[in-house]
Amino acid sequence: SQTIHQWPATLVQPVGSPLSLECTVEGTSNPNLYWYRQAAGRGLQLLFYSVGIGQISSEVPQNLSASRPQDRQFILSSKKLLLSDSGFYLCAWSAGHAYEQYFGPGTRLTVT
Amino acid sequence: KNEVEQSPQNLTAQEGEFITINCSYSVGISALHWLQQHPGGGIVSLFMLSSGKKKHGRLIATINIQEKHSSLHITASHPRDSAVYICAANNTGNQFYFGTGTSLTVIP
Numbered sequence: 727s728q729t730i731h732q733w734p735a736t737l738v739q740p741v742g743s744p745l746s747l748e749c750t751v752e753g754t755s756n757p758n759l760y761w762y763r764q765a766a767g768r769g770l771q772l773l774f775y776s777v778g779i780g781q782i783s784s785e786v787p788q789n790l791s792a793s794r795p796q797d798r799q800f801i802l803s804s805k806k807l808l809l810s811d812s813g814f815y816l817c818a819w820s821a822g823h824a825y826e827q828y829f830g831p832g833t834r835l836t837v838t
Numbered sequence: 839k840n841e842v843e844q845s846p847q848n849l850t851a852q853e854g855e856f857i858t859i860n861c862s863y864s865v866g867i868s869a870l871h872w873l874q875q876h877p878g879g880g881i882v883s884l885f886m887l888s889s890g891k892k893k894h895g896r897l898i899a900t901i902n903i904q905e906k907h908s909s910l911h912i913t914a915s916h917p918r919d920s921a922v923y924i925c926a927a928n929n930t931g932n933q934f935y936f937g938t939g940t941s942l943t944v945i946p
Binding site: 758760764768769770771772775777783785814816818823824825826827828829831832834 | 868869871879888926928932937
């Protein structure tokens with residue numbers, strides 16, 4: 727069966743510090759991978775998606791970047807965090823476009 | 839105006855009641871998703887549909903493509919159904935548009 731992992735579960739970082747969140751998927755090959763953010767009191771927002779290694783599409787301009795160094799690994803990064811980067815970050819995978827999505831447990835990031 | 843509108847924003851029901859959450863969208867879609875987010879933050883996909891109706895246990899999702907409208911129904915609601923329910927439209931370009939969610943509380 728397929729499993730999706732995210733870490734860390736919670737993170738408190740000062741403004742201006744770097745960020746690296748990792749997401750890995752087990753039990754499937756060549757998944758579509760997604761990074762979402764949910765700011766406090768707001769809805770989900772798609773940040774990035776990837777249909778293959780090294781292929782990243784960005785949905786919104788921002789202070790973040792994503793990379794997919796391996797088929798089942800998706801990394802969300804920032805060189806310098808802003809207060810507005812605080813939120814709940816979720817990774818998800820699907821078998822392809824317009825397939826059901828499966829979400830990881832999420833990382834709650836607080837930038838202080 | 840948001841591409842996906844949900845109603846109501848908040849809903850309180852007595853255990854056993856029949857519940858309906860509505861979703862209207864303005865974009866062309868390849869699929870419509872219903873998600874459930876529990877208080878801890880975890881999200882589970884309930885349904886993905888592009889036409890007609892799907893049923894899973896006490897949950898039913900319907901979609902009317904011509905009217906660009908979908909509904910999520912919960913029969914015989916239970917306190918464990920308390921969660922935020924999110925509608926998401928997936929267009930043909932792999933973009934997702936999310937509703938702001940419906941917060942459901944089912945009282946015993």
